[in-house]
Structures are given as structure tokens and as C-alpha cells.
Amino acid sequence: MANLPNNGMSRRDFLRTTSMMLAGGLIAACTPSSAPAAGGGSSAAPAAEGGTIQYWFGWGGNYAGVAWDTLKETETLKGILGDVTLETKGSSGGEPLLTAVAAGTPPEGASNTQYLDYMARGVLVPVGDWVDSSDTVKQEAYLEGTWKDAFDREGVMYGVPANEGYLRYGLVYNAEMVGEAGLDPDTPPETWEECLAWHEAITKFDDAGNLIQVGMDPFDAMGGQLAIQDGFYPAVSWNFSWFDSDAGTFNVDNEMMVQAFNTMGEFYKIVGPDNMAGMRQVEGNGMWGGSYNNRVQAMMIDGYWRPGGTYISQPEVGENTRITWAPVPTDRKGVKVQGYGGHYVIFFKDAPNTEKMFQVSEFLNSNEACDIIFSNSGFLPGLLGYLSTVDENIYPGLKFYFDSQDTADEWSSPARCPMTDFSRTQWNELRESVYRDEMTAEAAATEFQSRLESEWEALGI
Amino acid sequence: MAALTQKRRGFTSAQWRDLRTGLFFISPWLLGFFLWTFYPLFSSLYYSFHRYDLLRPAVWVGLKNYVEIFTKDPTFWQVAYNTVYFVGFGIPLGVIGAFLMATLLNTEIKGRSVFRTIFFFPAIVPAIVTAMVWQYLLNVQYGAINAFLQGAGLPVIPFIANPGLAKPSLILIHMWAQGNAMVIFLATLQDVPRSLYEAATVDGANAWHKFRNITIPMCTPVILFNLVIGFIYGFQNFTLPWLLTGGGPNNATEFYSLFLYRNAFIFFRMGKASALAWILFIVIVLFTILLFRSSRRWVYYGGE
Structure with missing residues (x-):
């Protein structure tokens, strides 16, 4: 075997040199890149100088898109931000936010998320001092309930009301579909029983028994919610308090809850649970109010945003939208229920520039910002000053909510329960067990109570 | 006999060098393994005996979970x-x-x-x-x-x-x-x-x-x-x-x-x-x- 020519480098030397080069390369790759040179035309340049603040929210659609594109173009917001870049992230689910907070890299602000769950875990900045020195965020500027919602159950203020915060409940119906079913749109139902009669009259099947049109899904939109910002409609309609925030106790194992399980479940039994589930699985119908907008569903319980939301996306449906008082049990016929609720901006302790985010939240409370948000998404804030400037007749049905402000008999606010998604999941599961006849309403109410208490204990809040 | 002596003494210096070089080359994988697999694996075992919500310090609860x-x-x-x-x-x-x-x-x-x-x-x-x-x-x-x-x-x-x-x-x-x-x-x-x-x-x-x-x-x-x-x-x-x-x-x-x-x-x-x-x-x-x-x-x- 011929000797290899000696080129002055052994195998070991080669490996050593190569490894050193690789290590050097690795270190170089890990070194943060320097800021781009001024005038380099990079959009990252201002961010590198003034930093970036992030605002995450659960809404997508027009709010996340055109509304924020317009907001960012306003001179006011540009003036507030200066050389700071504002990054917004729409359709942000709870999981990315939780992991970002846990990792110590949360956004400066967030909305439409599990507000109270974060409040209860000490990761938010209390905003009392900022609010005290603010000219915009003042208690007297807001609806009573809107202001109250920004506090945790111990009375510490963690949120700045913004984006969306007007009234939550109304029975929304499509007058045209109602008329086609031979019903009188001018005498809408007041009770669940009357709603059920309309539901039966409007629901249509084809000759083979397949569902074509549904009268009312009582669990669509606000009817099915159990959320911090939206409340729990069975508790509003049957008039009971499901969570005592002072004592940290639950009250869902009661006769009213049993009635709610039975009464609301009856709507599904008429249509058939599989049919209703199938209707929801159709693209576009699964979204909040989607089947109403698609003219597949004629009635639902929803908030003030429905008139605008429907009119903007489906004008022909929006034109036929009418709204009346949300249904109550027969023994409470005539009681007009209405509710507060809404969203706010919360600020995370570990984020570096929360004070700037607070200024952005102040801007969101200006008439200029509210106008942009309302015209692009139909969202209204709980700001008395701005509400007085809104044309109540701009969308068919919107006036009902404005009128209800003075005519409602009973007002509710969402319970301050920092166990949001668990409670909602159990409510969803158990109501389905009832309308599928796998469990009695009485057993479901007892089980609901037991699960909530057990989870509450396990959370150690 | 020489091989036996070497075995008793352990690696030769050349073998140590080779081992070090080998470890150096696989260190990115080892680092990744310890950081992203080994550590989370045993952390999860630790947390399974705790009340832990990712945001507050973990509290020992024994077998409660x-x-x-x-x-x-x-x-x-x-x-x-x-x-x-x-x-x-x-x-x-x-x-x-x-x-x-x-x-x-x-x-x-x-x-x-x-x-x-x-x-x-x-x-x-x-x-x-x-x-x-x-x-x-x-x-x-x-x-x-x-x-x-x-x-x-x-x-x-x-x-x-x-x-x-x-x-x-x-x-x-x-x-x-x-x-x-x-x-x-x-x-x-x-x-x-x-x-x-x-x-x-x-x-x-x-x-x-x-x-x-x-x-x-x-x-x-x-x-x-x-x-x-x-x-x-x-x-x-x-x-x-x-x-x-x-x-x-x-x-x-x-x-x-x-x-x-x-x-x-x-x-x-x-x-x-x-x-x-x-x-x-x-x-x-x-x-x-x-x-x-x-x-x-x-x-x-x-x-x-």
C-alpha cells in the first residue's frame, strides 16, 4: 500500500481545525445581528431604535384587519408611539398567550382572552396608578357595568375597558324568515315557550327528513356562552347567581339550572342533536352567529354587535334583522333582561413597555379610534360620550339596545370567576348530555356543581 | 497481555482524544437532547406531583393529581x-x-x-x-x-x-x-x-x-x-x-x-x-x- 503524500496535515489536525471553524461559525450564528444601518430602508430600523410593543387579541376578521390597519395610520396613534413599533396579532388563541406569559415573553397588552384567569395568578400590572393620572380612563366616562368588569374579584383594577363593551342581550330574528313561516314578526316571542313554538314553525326538513332551516339554536352566540366578558345567559334568564365571587362558591345545582338544561335542550331535541351538530359543521355556520348570517337560522340570542356584524357581511340578511327582549321563563314573562359585559386591555408584568401600551389603550377610548372600530367591525365601547354620538339607526335592530338602556328591568354583569374555560367546557358537555338524553337535567345540574367545586379546589385560587 | 493491561488502565490518551472529539461533534445533538427531551421529561414527572399552572410557583400535592x-x-x-x-x-x-x-x-x-x-x-x-x-x-x-x-x-x-x-x-x-x-x-x-x-x-x-x-x-x-x-x-x-x-x-x-x-x-x-x-x-x-x-x-x- 502506497503511503499517502504528506501534505502537512494529519487526520486529527484536520478534525481539530474543522471543529474549531464549526464552533466559530456556531458562535457567530448565535450572536445577535446588529441593527440595520440608518437609511437602509429596512422597516425594522425604527423598531430597533425605539423598541416594539405587542398587542394580542382574540378577534380576527375586520377588527384585526382593516380596523387596525386604519388605526395604525392615524396621526394620533403615530404620535403616541413615536419611534416605537406596535405589532398587533389577531385571532390569538389562549394557548399561545399562556405559553408566552409562562416563558416570560408576554405581549405588552392583550384583549379577548382569559382575563380573570390571569388576574388571579398575579401576572398582570394593576392599572390603578395609571388610571388615576389619566385624563381619558375615568369611571364617569363608562357604563357602570363596563367599568366594574375591569376589576378582579378582590376589587383590584387590572384592565382598561376598550374595543367592545356595550349591551349583551337581545332576541335577534330574521323578519323575512319569520313571515315565510306564517308567523307575525311584529309580535315576537317573550318566553322560552313562545320561542320554542316559533322554532318549531320555522324549522324545515326535506322529504327525506334532512334539516334545511332551523328556527333557533339557543346555544348559539350569547345564548351558549359562559364567559368572563359575556356572562352566563341561563343565570340571567332564570335570574340566579351561579358564582359568588366573594365566597368563591358555586350555585348551579338548583331548580333554575335544571329548567335551563331542559328548556334550552328542547330546541335541540326537536331538530335532532345530530342535525344541529351537522348544521354547525358546515363551513361558515360554526362561527358565532354564522348560520344566522347565512340565513340558515332565523333566531338567536346575541348582543348589540349583531346588527352591524350581519349588515356589514350580509346586507340582505341585515336589512331583515329585528331585535326584541331575550327570552325568559313563562313565570317571568314581561321581565326585560339586559346585561353588561365587554372587553378590556390587560398588561403583563414581564413585558418591558406596558406604560406605552397603556397609552395605546387610552387612544382606543378616543372617539377617533372608536369610530374606526365601529365602522369596520360593528363593535361599540361602553363609553357614554361616544355612545351619544352613534347613529342608532345606522343598522336595522341596533336601536333596540340603545332603547333597552333605559327600559330594561333587570341588569346583570358577568360573574368574576377566574375559571373561565373549564366552566364553559363543562356547561357545553353537560347540556349536550341532557339534550341527547344521556343524563337527566337534575343529574346534569348536580354534576355541574360537583365538577366546578372540584376544579376550584384543585386550582388553589 | 498488553491489551489486558490497557483495558485495566482504561482509555489511552489517543482514545481519550478521540472520545473528546467524538463528543464534541455530537454535542449539538446531546445539548438538544438534554434541553428539549431529558429535562422536560423529568420536569413533567416533577410537576405531576405538584399543583402547577405555568404562571405561579409549583406547590407540592403528592399523588393528588x-x-x-x-x-x-x-x-x-x-x-x-x-x-x-x-x-x-x-x-x-x-x-x-x-x-x-x-x-x-x-x-x-x-x-x-x-x-x-x-x-x-x-x-x-x-x-x-x-x-x-x-x-x-x-x-x-x-x-x-x-x-x-x-x-x-x-x-x-x-x-x-x-x-x-x-x-x-x-x-x-x-x-x-x-x-x-x-x-x-x-x-x-x-x-x-x-x-x-x-x-x-x-x-x-x-x-x-x-x-x-x-x-x-x-x-x-x-x-x-x-x-x-x-x-x-x-x-x-x-x-x-x-x-x-x-x-x-x-x-x-x-x-x-x-x-x-x-x-x-x-x-x-x-x-x-x-x-x-x-x-x-x-x-x-x-x-x-x-x-x-x-x-x-x-x-x-x-x-x-
Whole structure:
């Protein structure tokens, strides 16, 4: 075997040199890149100088898109931000936010998320001092309930009301579909029983028994919610308090809850649970109010945003939208229920520039910002000053909510329960067990109570 | 004798240098392993004995999470049933389907490579696309299958809207996407010695005899492999049910991984989720051991 020519480098030397080069390369790759040179035309340049603040929210659609594109173009917001870049992230689910907070890299602000769950875990900045020195965020500027919602159950203020915060409940119906079913749109139902009669009259099947049109899904939109910002409609309609925030106790194992399980479940039994589930699985119908907008569903319980939301996306449906008082049990016929609720901006302790985010939240409370948000998404804030400037007749049905402000008999606010998604999941599961006849309403109410208490204990809040 | 002395003393300096160099070269992987696998693995064991929500310091609760899972959480048993159902029916059916498909595609038919491509194709389709395609096909109102039934004046089939049909529907989709297992089987089938079939023909065996006594035994090591991989996948089944049914209707497709994920990232129960993860780990390990133990009775290794 011929000797290899000696080129002055052994195998070991080669490996050593190569490894050193690789290590050097690795270190170089890990070194943060320097800021781009001024005038380099990079959009990252201002961010590198003034930093970036992030605002995450659960809404997508027009709010996340055109509304924020317009907001960012306003001179006011540009003036507030200066050389700071504002990054917004729409359709942000709870999981990315939780992991970002846990990792110590949360956004400066967030909305439409599990507000109270974060409040209860000490990761938010209390905003009392900022609010005290603010000219915009003042208690007297807001609806009573809107202001109250920004506090945790111990009375510490963690949120700045913004984006969306007007009234939550109304029975929304499509007058045209109602008329086609031979019903009188001018005498809408007041009770669940009357709603059920309309539901039966409007629901249509084809000759083979397949569902074509549904009268009312009582669990669509606000009817099915159990959320911090939206409340729990069975508790509003049957008039009971499901969570005592002072004592940290639950009250869902009661006769009213049993009635709610039975009464609301009856709507599904008429249509058939599989049919209703199938209707929801159709693209576009699964979204909040989607089947109403698609003219597949004629009635639902929803908030003030429905008139605008429907009119903007489906004008022909929006034109036929009418709204009346949300249904109550027969023994409470005539009681007009209405509710507060809404969203706010919360600020995370570990984020570096929360004070700037607070200024952005102040801007969101200006008439200029509210106008942009309302015209692009139909969202209204709980700001008395701005509400007085809104044309109540701009969308068919919107006036009902404005009128209800003075005519409602009973007002509710969402319970301050920092166990949001668990409670909602159990409510969803158990109501389905009832309308599928796998469990009695009485057993479901007892089980609901037991699960909530057990989870509450396990959370150690 | 010299070698023995060297062994007693341990490595020579040259061997130490080689070891260091070797370790240096694999250090990126080692670092990744310790940071992203080893540390999280044992952290989860630690957290499974704690009340931990990712945001507040962990509080020691002993076996409370485990006790809660087995005795207080009614959803857990439904989730366990769903998962066992999927693993018990879906995985063997998937393996059988893939094996039969591979057998068919191993025969001399026209356009064989086209068929092979078609049958493999579902395996490379991203889960999100799979979910959307099947959503359109199976939807109770506007799905292609039900549209056909409706057109014929027949009642629709609520594939993924009915609790009783949702799991079988997911198994059907699972069987559809068996391209990877099919390719592995195909390679194995092509490796079965022709001489065995020729000898069997001489002995008067028909096609069924050859399939039963030659093809299946020769493929048993790969059947075992696909079963093990399939069972592990089955226990961790997440993407498709999450996207297609979200665990519904009525929790019928709430599989173990969905339940675990929900507890960890939606209910703020990372401690309980860690306990769930360890229970799953133990179940998978036991199941795999059981499968390997049983393989002594039915797997044929030609080299033995």
C-alpha cells in the first residue's frame, strides 16, 4: 500500500481545525445581528431604535384587519408611539398567550382572552396608578357595568375597558324568515315557550327528513356562552347567581339550572342533536352567529354587535334583522333582561413597555379610534360620550339596545370567576348530555356543581 | 497481555482524544437532547406531583393529581374508553388495510406505479388538509357523500355529528392515510423469496395457501413494527380529531392527547396534564412490552 503524500496535515489536525471553524461559525450564528444601518430602508430600523410593543387579541376578521390597519395610520396613534413599533396579532388563541406569559415573553397588552384567569395568578400590572393620572380612563366616562368588569374579584383594577363593551342581550330574528313561516314578526316571542313554538314553525326538513332551516339554536352566540366578558345567559334568564365571587362558591345545582338544561335542550331535541351538530359543521355556520348570517337560522340570542356584524357581511340578511327582549321563563314573562359585559386591555408584568401600551389603550377610548372600530367591525365601547354620538339607526335592530338602556328591568354583569374555560367546557358537555338524553337535567345540574367545586379546589385560587 | 493491561488502565490518551472529539461533534445533538427531551421529561414527572399552572410557583400535592384523575374526573374514563377504542380497532384495521393494499399493489397489474402513487398520496397530505377534505366529504348536510344520499332521497348519515359514528369515521380516515405502512409492507413483500412460492406451487398450494403460509409469516416482523408504531401513534392521536371534531360530539372523539392538551394549556392545569402524560407513557411502555412478549409466538424471523 502506497503511503499517502504528506501534505502537512494529519487526520486529527484536520478534525481539530474543522471543529474549531464549526464552533466559530456556531458562535457567530448565535450572536445577535446588529441593527440595520440608518437609511437602509429596512422597516425594522425604527423598531430597533425605539423598541416594539405587542398587542394580542382574540378577534380576527375586520377588527384585526382593516380596523387596525386604519388605526395604525392615524396621526394620533403615530404620535403616541413615536419611534416605537406596535405589532398587533389577531385571532390569538389562549394557548399561545399562556405559553408566552409562562416563558416570560408576554405581549405588552392583550384583549379577548382569559382575563380573570390571569388576574388571579398575579401576572398582570394593576392599572390603578395609571388610571388615576389619566385624563381619558375615568369611571364617569363608562357604563357602570363596563367599568366594574375591569376589576378582579378582590376589587383590584387590572384592565382598561376598550374595543367592545356595550349591551349583551337581545332576541335577534330574521323578519323575512319569520313571515315565510306564517308567523307575525311584529309580535315576537317573550318566553322560552313562545320561542320554542316559533322554532318549531320555522324549522324545515326535506322529504327525506334532512334539516334545511332551523328556527333557533339557543346555544348559539350569547345564548351558549359562559364567559368572563359575556356572562352566563341561563343565570340571567332564570335570574340566579351561579358564582359568588366573594365566597368563591358555586350555585348551579338548583331548580333554575335544571329548567335551563331542559328548556334550552328542547330546541335541540326537536331538530335532532345530530342535525344541529351537522348544521354547525358546515363551513361558515360554526362561527358565532354564522348560520344566522347565512340565513340558515332565523333566531338567536346575541348582543348589540349583531346588527352591524350581519349588515356589514350580509346586507340582505341585515336589512331583515329585528331585535326584541331575550327570552325568559313563562313565570317571568314581561321581565326585560339586559346585561353588561365587554372587553378590556390587560398588561403583563414581564413585558418591558406596558406604560406605552397603556397609552395605546387610552387612544382606543378616543372617539377617533372608536369610530374606526365601529365602522369596520360593528363593535361599540361602553363609553357614554361616544355612545351619544352613534347613529342608532345606522343598522336595522341596533336601536333596540340603545332603547333597552333605559327600559330594561333587570341588569346583570358577568360573574368574576377566574375559571373561565373549564366552566364553559363543562356547561357545553353537560347540556349536550341532557339534550341527547344521556343524563337527566337534575343529574346534569348536580354534576355541574360537583365538577366546578372540584376544579376550584384543585386550582388553589 | 498488553491489551489486558490497557483495558485495566482504561482509555489511552489517543482514545481519550478521540472520545473528546467524538463528543464534541455530537454535542449539538446531546445539548438538544438534554434541553428539549431529558429535562422536560423529568420536569413533567416533577410537576405531576405538584399543583402547577405555568404562571405561579409549583406547590407540592403528592399523588393528588393522580388520585383526581382516577377517582374524581368523570371525563377521564370516557377519554380512556375513546382512546382504547381507537387503538383497539383503528390501529389493527389500519395495519390490515395497509397490508392488503400492499399485497394488491404487489401483483402484476397494469398501471401499478400509478396506483402505488395514488394509495401513498394520502400519507403526504398535511393533517389540516386531510381534516378539511374529510369535513367536506362527511358533513351531514352538504358533504359529498350525504349530498349523494340526499339526491337519491335517502336520509343522511351523520358521520361526525353522531357520537356513535364519530369514532368509526375517524378510524375510516385513519385507514385511508396508511401510505407509509403500505410502502413498508410493499418493500417487505418484494423481499419474500420467489423460491418459496415456486416450491409451494410444486406442492400444489393455491393462492390462499401461499398467502396464509408464506406471505403472512414472512411479513410478521414488519407487521409487528407497524403495529408498535401504530399503537404509539394511536395513543397519541391528536391532530385529526382536534381539527375535525374538536373532541365532539358529546366527547365521543375526546382522545387522551386532546384531554391532556386541554388541561395543560386551556384549563391552566399543567400539573394534572403532567400526571396524565406519565400515565400515558406507562401505558404505552406496558403495551409495547406486551406486544413484544406476544411477538415470540407469532413473529417469524428468518435469521433465527
